Amino acid sequence: MRLSKYFLPTTxxxxxxxxxxxxxxxxRAGLIRQVSRGVYNILPIGYKVIKKxxxxxxxxxxxxxxxxxxxxxxxxxxxxxxxGRWGEYGFELMRLKDRLGRDMCLGPTHEELITEIIRKEVHxxxxxxxxxxxxxxxxxxxxxxxxxxLRGRExxxxxxxSFHATWExxxxxxxxVKKAYSNIIEKxxxxxxxxxxxxxxxxxxxxxxxxxxxxxxxxxxxxCTNCDFAAKKDLAQINRAIKEAKVNVKDEELIEEIxxxxxxxxxxxxxxxxxxxxxxxIQELSEFLNLTPRDLVKxxxxxxxxxxxxxxxxxxxxxxxxxKVNNFLKDEVQLVSEEQVKDKPYIKLGFLGPVVLKDIPIxxxxxxxxxxxxxxxxxxxxxxxxxVNPKRDxxxxxxxxxxxxxVEDKCSKCGSELIxxxxxxxxxxxxxxxxxxxxxxxYFLNKEGNQKPFIMGCYGFGVTRLLSAAIEQKHYENQIxxxxxxxxxxxxxxxxxxxxxxxxxxxxxxxQYLLKNNIEVLYDDREISAGIKxxxxxxxxxxxxGVVGNEILKTDKIEIKNxxxxxxxxxxxxxxxxxxxxxxxx
RNA sequence: CGGGGCGUAGCGCAGUUUGGUUUAGCGCGCUUGCUUUGGGAGCAAGAGGUCGGAGGUUCAAAUCCUCUCGCCCCGACCA
Numbered sequence: 001m002r003l004s005k006y007f008l009p010t011t012x013x014x015x016x017x018x019x020x021x022x023x024x025x026x027x028r029a030g031l032i033r034q035v036s037r038g039v040y041n042i043l044p045i046g047y048k049v050i051k052k053x054x055x056x057x058x059x060x061x062x063x064x065x066x067x068x069x070x071x072x073x074x075x076x077x078x079x080x081x082x083x084g085r086w087g088e089y090g091f092e093l094m095r096l097k098d099r100l101g102r103d104m105c106l107g108p109t110h111e112e113l114i115t116e117i118i119r120k121e122v123h124x125x126x127x128x129x130x131x132x133x134x135x136x137x138x139x140x141x142x143x144x145x146x147x148x149x150l151r152g153r154e155x156x157x158x159x160x161x162s163f164h165a166t167w168e169x170x171x172x173x174x175x176x177v178k179k180a181y182s183n184i185i186e187k188x189x190x191x192x193x194x195x196x197x198x199x200x201x202x203x204x205x206x207x208x209x210x211x212x213x214x215x216x217x218x219x220x221x222x223x224c225t226n227c228d229f230a231a232k233k234d235l236a237q238i239n240r241a242i243k244e245a246k247v248n249v250k251d252e253e254l255i256e257e258i259x260x261x262x263x264x265x266x267x268x269x270x271x272x273x274x275x276x277x278x279x280x281x282i283q284e285l286s287e288f289l290n291l292t293p294r295d296l297v298k299x300x301x302x303x304x305x306x307x308x309x310x311x312x313x314x315x316x317x318x319x320x321x322x323x324k325v326n327n328f329l330k331d332e333v334q335l336v337s338e339e340q341v342k343d344k345p346y347i348k349l350g351f352l353g354p355v356v357l358k359d360i361p362i363x364x365x366x367x368x369x370x371x372x373x374x375x376x377x378x379x380x381x382x383x384x385x386x387x388v389n390p391k392r393d394x395x396x397x398x399x400x401x402x403x404x405x406x407v408e409d410k411c412s413k414c415g416s417e418l419i420x421x422x423x424x425x426x427x428x429x430x431x432x433x434x435x436x437x438x439x440x441x442x443y444f445l446n447k448e449g450n451q452k453p454f455i456m457g458c459y460g461f462g463v464t465r466l467l468s469a470a471i472e473q474k475h476y477e478n479q480i481x482x483x484x485x486x487x488x489x490x491x492x493x494x495x496x497x498x499x500x501x502x503x504x505x506x507x508x509x510x511x512q513y514l515l516k517n518n519i520e521v522l523y524d525d526r527e528i529s530a531g532i533k534x535x536x537x538x539x540x541x542x543x544x545x546g547v548v549g550n551e552i553l554k555t556d557k558i559e560i561k562n563x564x565x566x567x568x569x570x571x572x573x574x575x576x577x578x579x580x581x582x583x584x585x586x
Numbered sequence: 587c588g589g590g591g592c593g594u595a596g597c598g599c600a601g602u603u604u605g606g607u608u609u610a611g612c613g614c615g616c617u618u619g620c621u622u623u624g625g626g627a628g629c630a631a632g633a634g635g636u637c638g639g640a641g642g643u644u645c646a647a648a649u650c651c652u653c654u655c656g657c658c659c660c661g662a663c664c665a
Contacts, residue, residue, distance in 0.1 A: 012614080012626065013598065017658050037657065091587095092664075109665090143587075143663055157665085209665085218664095428665060460665065496624055531625040538625095549624060 001489070002511075003524040003536075007044050009033075010536050020216045022471035023148035025480050029539050031467075038145025038153035042464075045540070048488040049467050050156065054135050056187045056485070057158050057461065064176040066131040066160055071113045073137055077103035079112040083439045094141045106139035111436045111458060114161040118454060119442030125165040128444065128454075129173055133160035135463065147216075149464040150424065150472075156463040164455040165446055167433075174206070174431055177459045181210050181427045188466065189483025189586075190473055193223045193230035193423065206431040210461075211423025214472035219423045222405055226416035233420075234323040236405035237412055238366075269373050269387040271355075276384045280350040282316045285384065289375060293317040297368060297376045297388070299352035301360070303340060304331035311357055313364035313396070315371070318403040328363070328400055346379050353377035353385055354394040364396045365403050424469040425462075432456040471541075480541025481563050484584045489522040491580050492542040494533045496549035498525060507548040510558075510573060517577050544583060546576070 008030045018024040026032045031046030042050065058068065080086035080093075086103075094106040107113070114132060122130065135158045145153050160177065164170040178194070185192045190212050197209040211221055211230070223230035231237070279285050286293050296316030303309050307329050314320055325333055341347045346358055353376035354362050373387040390396055405412075407420040436442070437453035446452050467486075474481045484490065491514065495507040504525075511523045522542060524533045537545045543563035551557050551570070558576055560569040564583055571579045 011597075016592095016598075019659080034657090138665090140665080142665095144659095144661090146659090151665085155665090425665060462665065465665080494624095499623070527623095529623060529625085529627060531623095531627085534625045536626090547624080551624095 001522050003522060004526045006522070008540070009043070010539055018148065020147045020150070020472070021475045022150060022216070022468040025471055025475060025478070025539070025541075026148050026468065028478075029480055029541065032149060034148075038142055038151070040149060040152060040154075045488045046467070049470075049482070049486055050463060052486040052488070053188060053463055053466055054158075056184055057135065057463070060180040060183045060187070061133050061158070061160065064131070064173075064180050066133045066162075066177075068134060069132050070134050070136060071107070071110050071117075073107055073139070074104050075107050075110075075113055077105060079116055079440070080105060083112055083436055085112070092140050092142065094139050108138055108140040109458075109460070110134070110136075110159055111161065111432070111456075112440070115436045115440045115442050115454075115456070118163050119437075119440060122163065122454075123444055125444055125446045129162060129164045129169050131160060131162040131173055131177075133158060133459075148468060150468040151218075152464065155465065158461040158463055160459040162457040162459075163437075164457070165444065165452070167431075167455055170431055170433075170455050170457050174429065174457050177429055177457070178208065181429065181459070181461060184461070185210060185212070185426070185466075187485055188470060189485045190466075190470055192426075193221060193421075194228070195221055195230045195232050195423075196235060197232060197428065208429050209425050210427030210429075212426050212466070212469035212473055213421050214424050214469060215422055216472050217422030217424040219425055221421055221423045222407065222418045223421060224411035224414060224416050224418060227411060227414040229411050229413040231405065231412070233404060234321060238401055238403065238405050238409055267372070268389045268392060271388060271393060272386040273378055273380075273383055274386055275382060276351075277382045279382075279384075285375070286316065289384075289386075291375065295374060297354070297371065297374045299354055299377055301336045301341070301347065301349070301352060302333040303336045304329060304333035306331040307333070309336065309360045311352070311354065311360050311362045312402055313354055313362060313368045313376075314403050315365065315367045316375075318365070318367075318406065321402060321404045324400075324402050328402070348377070348379055348381050351377040351380060351383060353379050353388065354390075354396075355379070355385060355388060357394070361397045362394060363402065364390065364399050366399050366401060367403075368396070369399050424465065424472060426466045426469055427459070427461045429459040430457060432458050475541075479538045482541045482543055484543050484564050484586060487542050488540075489520045489542050490544065490584050491519055491521045492524070492537050492540065492545045493521055494524045494530075494537055494545065494547050494549075496530050496533070496547060498527050503548060503553065506552055506573070510548065510576065514577065514580070519577065519580055544580060546571075 010030050011028050014024055015027045018027055026046065030043055032040040032042055034040055077086055093108055096104050098104055135156065137154060138157045139154050142151060142153050145151050149155065162173045164173065192213060193211050195209050195211055197207050211219060220233035221230055222233065222236050276285060276288060279288050282293050282296055282298060286296060293316035298314050298316055300312045300314065300320045301309060302312065302325060310329065312320055312325060322333065338349055341349065346356060355376065356379060368390060372389055376385050376388045378385045407418050409418060410416065411418055433455055434453040437456055442454050443451045444454060470483060470486060471480050474483060493507065493511065495504060498504050511521060514521045524537065526533065545561040547559040551559055552573065556573055557570040558573055560571055562569055562583060
């Protein structure tokens with residue numbers, strides 16, 4: 001493609017409303033333009049990248065036996081009423097009426113439609129399993145769209161749905177898709193982790209998310225330096241097996257510590273009140289008592305509409321994970337305010353402790369169970385208690401995992417070091433089970449002749465989001481750096497001076513030669529100054545840039561900036577084709 | 587939805603507090619000509635705006651008032 005003819009509007013200035021690199025660069029490099037909030041036009045070079053990603057997705061989905069279909073964007077309300085999601089989905093579902101006044105919606109996802117197809121056409125276990133996918137536009141009326149294509153209201157998604165006679169069969173397809181997704185992301189040249197997740201409004205049981213690692217990710221995750229363990233921060237389990245010293249871990253020190261804690265269980269010292277005037281934070285308290293935060297216990301009081309007040313005990317060096325608390329209590333809780341407890345004189349926020357909390361149920365993190373003689377608040381302004389011990393001094397209703405995993409903790413699986421990172425969710429796969437087949441009465445006859453609901457899986461993959469995630473992960477300062485696999489072109493050729501006839505002739509010949517040999521080349525033949533060409537090339541991010549300039553007149557060599565391998569080369573023009581093929585084939 | 591901010595030329599902005607000296611200006615971009623040509627060139631001449639929209643106050647409104655639409659940021663929420 002000749003750049004002089006290509007619709008590729010690059011901008012020099014950073015758009016004022018864009019904050020993250022992928023958003024800024026997608027605008028500056030002419031990939032997208034905004035139409036309205038969370039809605040974008042995708043311009044030629046952006047669409048080229050999307051098509052590359054789609055091609056990779058199709059290859060991998062077809063490989064596991066999935067078949068591509070296309071369902072409509074617009075969907076009738078009746079189907080959504082059948083599953084109850086017409087009501088549940090809220091404002092995120094874009095609703096509209098047709099000319100006859102019938103309720104319709106723009107599909108944010110397609111479980112209802114696919115189930116409708118299958119219940120009409122599939123009636124026997126002999127026809128199963130079946131796995132259908134589409135690559136299509138979705139619309140979700142997000143509360144707050146942001147970051148360009150990373151969180152748009154309209155976006156391109158690959159969604160797949162599978163139908164099975166048995167859970168075992170679903171497991172098989174689920175694993176196939178998991179592998180396919182891994183392959184897709186690897187083929188796109190990106191670094192990622194798979195984490196367990198919650199299912200949200202889609203519903204179902206087992207589910208995993210695929211996280212592209214990037215500093216600007218919206219999800220906080222941990223992953224292991226040694227094994228494949230990775231988890232979202234608000235869900236990550238803390239390794240209790242290590243606490244019980246049942247697993248072989250390298251961290252001798254930690255094992256020793258745990259053993260000591262376990263063995264010392266019997267030496268309980270006498271409880272003692274100590275004045276701690278004006279001291280409220282864990283940090284202040286540990287300094288005042290000359291102890292570490294690990295020796296203290298935090299008591300956190302929460303309140304939920306359904307459950308009322310509950311107290312949670314956690315080790316002083318940890319944070320209460322409200323998400324885990326909510327899941328545990330099956331309620332939405334909040335930390336209590338002074339206002340809420342003003343009629344309870346035995347509660348002093350800042351000096352909370354488990355001893356004498358009257359009728360408030362106490363839950364404790366697993367770690368508390370093996371701690372002894374710890375420090376806690378005295379429920380009395382300006383006082384704390386020393387040598388507090390569970391069982392003897394207070395009753396714990398239940399022990400569980402209530403804290404955030406911390407980077408100092410070891411991997412829950414193998415005990416190695418952890419890394420804390422951020423991720424961009426590009427894929428989410430679910431074992432739905434029979435949620436939709438039951439509510440929509442989608443049944444088949446099994447071997448025994450019994451009518452059963454289909455067992456379903458669904459698998460989403462954000463195409464436009466992957467594009468942004470790729471920019472986020474691979475960009476370098478003000479430059480996009482496309483992984484060569486999804487780069488809009490394989491080679492970016494700059495003709496420095498189109499006015500020099502000889503130079504121009506060489507460039508034109510090279511361009512034609514590369515085209516003939518099926519190299520996707522972006523040829524900057526514009527009659528503008530060289531500086532603009534260099535800067536545009538860096539911005540656009542094709543990872544191989546070749547310069548046709550004085551050097552080629554003297555030595556027949558083309559200068560190559562190779563961002564795939566981060567090097568510069570001088571290549572004889574006869575060897576150029578070979579060079580591009582070799583370097584881009586990774 | 588709560589809190590904050592912004593709408594003036596294609597883009598980025600000044601002018602709004604204190605209505606009139608502006609024929610609404612500046613930078614970038616755009617057009618034409620000449621020169622220049624290895625990291626965002628120079629000179630010259632041009633084109634381009636019903637100041638987001640509606641209504642009101644006034645002799646006079648980009649500027650004051652009312653309503654409205656759009657967009658952005660922070661938060662909760664969510665793939």
